[in-house]
Structure formats: C-alpha cells, structure tokens
Amino acid sequence: MSQFAINVLFVGGSFAIYIGIAIWAKAGSTKDFYVAGGGVHPITNGMAIGADWMSAASFISMAGLIAAGGYANSTFLMGWTGGYVLLAMLLAPYLRKFGKFTVPEFIGDRFYSKQARLVAVICLIVASVTYVIGQMAGAGVAFSRFLEVEATTGLIIAAVVVFFYAVLGGMKGITYTQVAQYIVLIIAYTIPAVFISLELTGNPIPPLGLFSDHAESGVPLLTKLNEVVTALGFNEYTADVDNKLNMVLFTLTLMIGTAGLPHVIIRFFTVPKVADARWSAGWALVFIGLLYLTAPAVASMARLNLATTIYPEMAGQVENMEEAATNPILYEDRPEWIRTWEETGLISFQDLNDDGRIQMYNGNADFTDRGWEGNELTVNNDILVLANPEIANLPGWVIGLIAAGGLAAALSTAAGLLLAISSAISHDLIKGSINPNISEKGELMAARISMSVAIIVATYLGANPPGFAAQVVALAFGIAAASLFPALMMGIFSKRVNNVGAIAGMLAGLIFTVVYIFVYKGWFFIPGTNNLPDTPDNWVLGISPLSIGAIGALINFAVAFALSKATQEPPQEIQELVESVRYPKGAGMAVDH
Amino acid sequence: MADDKSNATAYWKANLRLITGCMIVWAFVSYGCAILFRPLLSGIPVGGTDLGFWFAQQGSILTFIVLIFFYAWKMNRLDQQFGLGE
Numbered sequence: 001m002s003q004f005a006i007n008v009l010f011v012g013g014s015f016a017i018y019i020g021i022a023i024w025a026k027a028g029s030t031k032d033f034y035v036a037g038g039g040v041h042p043i044t045n046g047m048a049i050g051a052d053w054m055s056a057a058s059f060i061s062m063a064g065l066i067a068a069g070g071y072a073n074s075t076f077l078m079g080w081t082g083g084y085v086l087l088a089m090l091l092a093p094y095l096r097k098f099g100k101f102t103v104p105e106f107i108g109d110r111f112y113s114k115q116a117r118l119v120a121v122i123c124l125i126v127a128s129v130t131y132v133i134g135q136m137a138g139a140g141v142a143f144s145r146f147l148e149v150e151a152t153t154g155l156i157i158a159a160v161v162v163f164f165y166a167v168l169g170g171m172k173g174i175t176y177t178q179v180a181q182y183i184v185l186i187i188a189y190t191i192p193a194v195f196i197s198l199e200l201t202g203n204p205i206p207p208l209g210l211f212s213d214h215a216e217s218g219v220p221l222l223t224k225l226n227e228v229v230t231a232l233g234f235n236e237y238t239a240d241v242d243n244k245l246n247m248v249l250f251t252l253t254l255m256i257g258t259a260g261l262p263h264v265i266i267r268f269f270t271v272p273k274v275a276d277a278r279w280s281a282g283w284a285l286v287f288i289g290l291l292y293l294t295a296p297a298v299a300s301m302a303r304l305n306l307a308t309t310i311y312p313e314m315a316g317q318v319e320n321m322e323e324a325a326t327n328p329i330l331y332e333d334r335p336e337w338i339r340t341w342e343e344t345g346l347i348s349f350q351d352l353n354d355d356g357r358i359q360m361y362n363g364n365a366d367f368t369d370r371g372w373e374g375n376e377l378t379v380n381n382d383i384l385v386l387a388n389p390e391i392a393n394l395p396g397w398v399i400g401l402i403a404a405g406g407l408a409a410a411l412s413t414a415a416g417l418l419l420a421i422s423s424a425i426s427h428d429l430i431k432g433s434i435n436p437n438i439s440e441k442g443e444l445m446a447a448r449i450s451m452s453v454a455i456i457v458a459t460y461l462g463a464n465p466p467g468f469a470a471q472v473v474a475l476a477f478g479i480a481a482a483s484l485f486p487a488l489m490m491g492i493f494s495k496r497v498n499n500v501g502a503i504a505g506m507l508a509g510l511i512f513t514v515v516y517i518f519v520y521k522g523w524f525f526i527p528g529t530n531n532l533p534d535t536p537d538n539w540v541l542g543i544s545p546l547s548i549g550a551i552g553a554l555i556n557f558a559v560a561f562a563l564s565k566a567t568q569e570p571p572q573e574i575q576e577l578v579e580s581v582r583y584p585k586g587a588g589m590a591v592d593h
Numbered sequence: 594m595a596d597d598k599s600n601a602t603a604y605w606k607a608n609l610r611l612i613t614g615c616m617i618v619w620a621f622v623s624y625g626c627a628i629l630f631r632p633l634l635s636g637i638p639v640g641g642t643d644l645g646f647w648f649a650q651q652g653s654i655l656t657f658i659v660l661i662f663f664y665a666w667k668m669n670r671l672d673q674q675f676g677l678g679e
C-alpha cells in the first residue's frame with residue numbers, strides 16, 4: 001500500500017470515529033450543549049482536558065522549540081503544566097461549585113456587573129480567536145503534507161468534521177471526541193519517541209533515555225549533544241540562562257495564562273461534583289504529562305539525530321569533535337526523508353561554498369577557517385516531530401499515525417475553543433444581555449448558530465491568517481494571565497473586591513499588557529508600527545513582551561485591591577455567594593438557574 | 594448557626610493552609626530548583642547534566658502531578674472531617 005493510501009486510511013478512520021461519536025452524543029438541552037450534561041467522569045474529563053489543552057503547537061511545534069532552545073525553552077514545559085496546579089487549587093473546584101455555564105457568567109455575577117461580564121467576554125473572544133486560528137491553520141498544513149490536498153481544501157474538510165460534532169453535540173459531542181482524539185494523539189506521539197529512544201540509548205522509555213548514555217559513543221546523551229552542538233558553533237544545549245528574571249516571568253505568565261484560559265476552565269464544569277473537579281485536574285496533568293515528559297526527550301534526541309545524520313563521523317566515539325565536524329555528507333547522499341521534506345519547503349539547502357556538501361551549523365558563528373560560508377541547511381522546527389518516524393526508519397503506518405495525531409491535536413483544541421467562543425456569545429451576550437427571556441430551545445438554537453458562525457469565521461481566518469495569528473503566546477496567554485486569572489481568583493479568595501475594583505483591575509492589567517506587547521511587536525501587530533525594536537537590549541529590565549502578562553496580573557491585583565478598599569464593600573448577598581463557592585456542600589443543587 | 598459558621602471558617606482556613614503549603618512546593622521546584630537555584634545545584638550530576646536541568650524538563654512536571662493528587666486527596670478528607678462534602 002502506498003504511503004498516501006495509508007495516510008488516508010488513518011486520517012479517514014479517525015474522522016469516521018469522530019463523526020460516529022457526533023451522531024451518538026447529540027445535545028438535547030443547553031446543559032448538554034454547554035457542560036455535556038454535567039455527568040462526565042473525572043478520568044474521562046482528564047483525557048478530554050488533555051486533548052483540549054494539547055494543541056497543534058504542543059504536538060507539532062513544542063519539541064522543535066525545545067530542540068532549538070535547549071534548557072532555555074524548558075519554560076514551555078513548566079509553564080504549560082504548572083498552570084494545572086493553580087487550576088486544581090485556586091479556580092476549578094470553586095467555579096464548578098458556582099455551577100453555571102461560562103467564565104464571564106461567574107465574573108458578571110460575582111462582581112454584580114454587566115460591564116465586568118462584557119470585559120470578560122471580550123478578553124475571552126480575543127484570546128480564543130487568536131488561539132483557534134493557529135489550530136485551523138495547523139490542520140490545513142497537516143492535510144496538505146500528508147494527504148496531498150491544498151491547505152485550504154484540507155481546512156474545509158477539517159471544518160466540516162468539527163461542524164458535525166461541535167454543532168450537533170456541543171460540549172457533549174466535543175467531550176467524547178476529545179477522549180478519542182487524546183488516544184490517537186498520544187499513541188502517535190509516543191510510538192516514534194520510544195523507537196528513537198531505543199535506537200539512541202537502548203532505553204525504551206524516552207524520559208529515562210534522555211538522561212541515559214548514548215549507545216553509539218558510550219557517553220551520556222546530553223553530554224554528547226553538548227559536544228556536538230558546540231562543535232557546530234551553537235551554545236551548549238544544557239547551558240544556563242543569564243536573564244533569570246525574564247525566564248521566571250515568562251514561566252509565570254504561561255502558568256497563570258494556562259489557568260485563566262476559558263476553554264480549559266469550562267471543561268471542569270462538566271463533572272458531577274466539586275471533588276471531581278480536583279481529581280480531573282490531576283488526571284488531566286497525568287495525561288498531559290505523558291506528552292510533556294516525552295517532548296524534551298524527542299527534542300534532544302531528534303537534534304542529535306539530525307546532526308549525526310549530516311556529520312556521520314560525530315556519531316561514535318570521537319577523539320576530535322572539531323575534526324569530525326569538518327566532514328559533512330554530500331548533498332547527493334542525503335537520506336530519503338530529507339528529499340521528501342524538501343518538497344514541502346520545510347527543509348531547504350543552498351550550497352553557499354559550492355563544495356556539494358551540507359554544512360549545517362550556527363550561521364552566526366565564524367567558520368571561514370573550515371572553508372564554510374554560511375549555514376546551508378535551513379530546517380523548520382516543526383520537522384522534528386513530523387519527520388520523526390522517517391528519521392528513525394519506522395514503517396509507513398507510523399507516518400499515517402502522526403498525520404492522524406497532528407490533526408487530532410489541532411481539531412480537539414479548536415473544538416474546545418469554538419465552544420468557549422460560542423457559549424460566550426449565546427449565553428453571555430444573547431441570554432445575558434440582549435434577550436434574557438429567551439426560551440431553553442431558543443438558546444440551544446442560538447448556541448448552535450453561534451457555533452456555526454464561529455466555525456466559518458475560524459476557517460476563513462485559518463486560510464487567510466491575519467498578522468496577529470502568529471502571536472498566540474503573547475496575546476492569548478498575556479490576556480488570560482493579566483485579565484481573567486486575577487479576576488477569577490479575587491472573586492473566590494476575597495470577599496472585599498467589588499465591582500469597581502474588578503473592572504478597573506481587569507482593564508488596567510489588560511491595557512498595560514497589550515500596550516507593552518504593541519510597543520515591541522507593532523500596534524495591532526501591523527509590521528513597522530512598533531515604537532522600539534523587539535530585542536533584549538530594549539526591553540524594560542530585560543522583560544520580553546511574551547513575559548509581561550505576569551506583571552499585568554500584578555497590576556490587576558494591585559488596582560483591584562486599592563480601588564475596592566476606597567469604595568463600598570460588596571452587598572451582603574455577594575459575600576454569601578463567595579462563601580457558598582468555597583464549600584463543596586450543595587453543588588448538585590446549584591446547577592441550572 | 595454560629596457553630597456552622599465557625600466550622601466553615603475553620604474549613605476554609607485549613608484549605609488556605611494546605612494551598613499555601615502546596616504553592617510553596619510548586620514554586621520551589623519550578624522557579625527555585627529549575628531556574629533560580631540551578632547554579633547552586635550544578636554540583637549534583639544527573640545523566641550528563643545537572644539536577645536543575647532535570648527539574649526544568651522532568652522534575653517539576655512530576656512534582657506538579659503528585660501535588661494535585663495530594664491536594665485532591667487531602668481536600669476530600671477535609672470535606673468529610675468538616676461535614677462540608679457532597
């Protein structure tokens with residue numbers, strides 16, 4: 001069977017499962033649509049959170065980011081998992097106890113203010129739309145690479161499948177497809193990783209292989225990797241970072257941003273009890289951890305593999321690494337997988353010194369003494385995961401699995417985001433403001449229509465990504481960290497923070513963060529409109545625009561507390577509401593309105 | 594009612610204490626061991642690198658998982674002890 005046929009089989013098979021689930025899990029009520037009926041088991045929910053959370057970026061790009069940045073990019077690993085500790089202890093159980101359907105609804109009720117709810121809706125939509133564009137674009141790319149169709153055609157096929165289960169089933173359909181998608185994506189991710197780890201270190205468990213000896217040379221894998229990359233002019237892979245302040249703030253921004261992202265929070269509303277919300281967070285992190293503990297192993301192994309493919313003499317026991325680095329392979333002799341990926345443009349070669357060999361090294365380093373005139377092989381970071389099976393010579397079905405896995409990661413996250421967006425529109429805007437007397441049936445219809453519109457908009461933007469789409473980390477995490485997370489946390493842990501404080505705090509955090517990002521990245525991300533170049537020398541105290549969300553959160557807390565102190569305390573019934581979310585007793589009754 | 598109230602307050606205080614303890618561990622492994630104190634831990638070798646690197650790429654995630662399960666288990670006991678569970 002041809003590779004194409006295998007890919008079609010795997011992707012088609014997984015899509016058939018999702019559509020089957022859609023038909024089985026049809027939403028009959030708004031409760032089904034928004035919170036999957038509220039009866040999801042915590043382990044099931046943990047898996048669904050895993051798929052909801054792990055996006056195309058986690059599946060495809062993260063290992064590449066770590067491979068390129070080494071220790072410095074461990075921030076993504078800690079940042080994108082540490083948020084679950086915050087969710088489990090600071091938000092999820094209490095928001096579950098509150099027992100309503102959306103995140104803005106809690107903010108609106110707790111701060112007894114429609115304006116507060118509206119600010120939350122705007123933050124939610126900006127963060128989620130930015131996020132969803134990347135997923136749709138990612139799905140398009142996966143389609144075009146593995147199924148040989150135009151990216152736009154692929155995107156439309158993906159959108160139709162999402163339409164099926166998200167519009168029909170709402171959260172109910174999404175929950176069970178996410179479970180299936182988690183299983184597909186985790187198998188697809190770990191199988192190639194196990195083989196690579198086995199090949200390089202003899203240890204079948206990648207996280208252990210990462211700290212084992214490199215089989216061919218007998219030295220520890222990471223020592224080997226450090227030697228190899230330094231001989232090619234790069235920093236040591238495990239080198240420490242000078243700017244610790246920025247590293248801390250970036251990790252913190254990712255953590256509180258994770259905890260404040262509405263599409264993750266609403267998944268905790270689907271379990272029956274408060275205790276289940278806590279357990280779900282634990283299970284979620286177990287399932288997420290399977291991929292996140294594997295990713296750094298994939299990263300270093302793939303980077304070493306790539307280097308020793310180009311410089312075969314570096315692989316074994318090497319006396320003189322510098323000398324081994326002078327003898328890369330001939331371009332003609334390049335392995336098959338490089339040829340395949342050259343067609344996609346994700347790998348490209350340019351023979352700068354006309355010697356027919358591939359000099360791959362840090363292009364900023366000066367190796368004219370070796371007769372090198374610049375880095376000749378440009379490798380897109382995403383390749384490391386996508387080409388993993390080919391690099392490790394795995395059979396064709398593993399490649400088919402990667403295709404299905406990448407799509408599962410993109411679509412499951414997209415569906416979660418689309419639900420967060422559509423429920424904010426139908427529940428917070430339409431039922432909350434425009435037409436509070438809407439019937440249950442009417443609201444369900446409104447939810448389905450909002451979902452359909454959201455899918456169409458996301459598909460369009462995925463095919464024609466605007467400039468801000470590439471700024472997911474800055475925009476989505478910055479906003480969630482600076483505006484939503486502090487408001488939610490104060491709503492639970494302080495009885496004193498009132499409507500004035502909360503609104504002013506959210507706006508202060510949001511505006512501060514967004515302005516700081518715009519100053520370096522351009523106003524509304526329009527190229528050339530930035531006031532200062534986006535380089536470390538220009539950042540205030542060395543804080544990058546990606547790390548500023550944590551400072552924005554601090555400002556949000558400070559403004560909210562100061563203004564609340566200066567104004568009237570919240571009315572009695574609001575203080576009682578805060579009391580009630582703190583105690584699990586009676587959660588069953590609080591559901592519905 | 595007064596008893597209910599003081600019982601509830603005691604429950605909440607116990608929860609806050611537990612959260613504070615867990616948060617200290619959370620910050621210690623990630624911001625501490627993996628980032629700020631890494632130079633101090635550089636003397637402890639782990640598979641070709643140092644303990645700080647291990648915490649940054651594996652240790653903190655493993656600790657986070659244990660922390661959440663510990664918290665969930667402990668809170669279940671508090672819920673029962675104070676009669677505030679479901």
